[in-house]
Amino acid sequence: MHDRQSDGGRSSLAKLKIGVVGGGGIAQAAHINNYKKHADRVELVAIADVNEATVRRNIEEHGFAYGFADFNEMFENAELDAVSVCTPNKFHAPATLAALKAGCHVLCEKPPAMTSAEAMEMEAAAAASGTILAYGFCNRYRARAQYLKRAIEAGELGHIYAGRIAAMRRNGIPGGVFVNKELQGGGPLIDIGVHMLDLALWFMDFPKPVQVMGAAYRELGTKPYDSVPTPWDYANYTVEDLAMGMIRFENGATLLLETSFIVHAPEGNNNTVRLHGTKGGLDYKTAGIHQLRQGIPVDIVAPKIPDPDMHQVQLEAFIDALEGKGRMLSTPGQGVVVQQIIEALYRSAETGEAVVP
């Protein structure tokens, strides 16, 4: 355990005591930076990371009072109110379960876990401890997502009976753990596809998935790519580079899904959800609503929609929820459904059969 200074920086006991598990990229860019904007409400008390240099750097740069190599030790020794779980996917469930057992509220990065069994265990643990468990489905906090959700709730789409999700990168294989199946559970589907999948499900009010067909490919990620310097370790590329899927729901709706880290396609980064409803359609990317009005096809677009940082808005919602001033948009049960669909898509890709999630 590293101790920053004798008083540990714990001057204001009224503030919420925050811990962070995993002090890497997203912890810096979306959690710690945003907690620091609310230093009057929260204090960064403890950081846990298997990398000792990362622990030290976080203590020095952000003023955490304590640092640990093992998150279990952190939960045993530091009195925390809430924690951000920002590790590779493999450790989301163990870190979250340890936090919930210690009575901490949790904001766990996406995806919820590696398997649906883990997500269910996390849901049960949150219910047993009576604490908040929210997932980093940050796109829900975008102004365009909130606007479209309100439009759906106002009935502007009617019954949503079909849709299409894309999270496509033409040449965007991330470095580090993101190409490691052992640590991440998969490639673009579980990493970036999960964002648009969650968003579509949220727009559709989480209908029950009843059948899934999936396919996954490893055609480009495992080889040198000769047009650009190859930044990823293609010899150790163990995840899919393209995943395709179709999800059927109990209410008759279907969703098509396409997600890649690398693919020969004209688009650049392309994250979108398109939904088709009986009264209107929706395009997340343009915040467009498409209807027939007085017999004329009308596109209602919102070119001036604000776009504040979704991570900051999400983190502020978490702090509000900790203070009893609101609820997080995601629930542990929704995390289970997202995880069930991802798991079923991967299983179907392996077996070539349709799978019941």
Ligand SMILES: NC(=O)c1ccc[n+]([C@@H]2O[C@H](COP(=O)([O-])OP(=O)(O)OC[C@H]3O[C@@H](n4cnc5c(N)ncnc54)[C@H](O)[C@@H]3O)[C@@H](O)[C@H]2O)c1
């Ligand atoms: N919401 C988003 O938009 C978004 C964006 C990027 C990443 N993420 C998610 O955040 C998570 C982390 O991604 P990242 O980009 O920060 O990765 P990263 O590799 O930059 O950071 C992960 C950190 O976790 C630490 N770590 C590894 N195993 C650990 C363990 N057992 N206990 C404690 N610490 C451990 C590593 O040392 C590293 O510092 C992933 O689950 C990823 O899906 C979400």
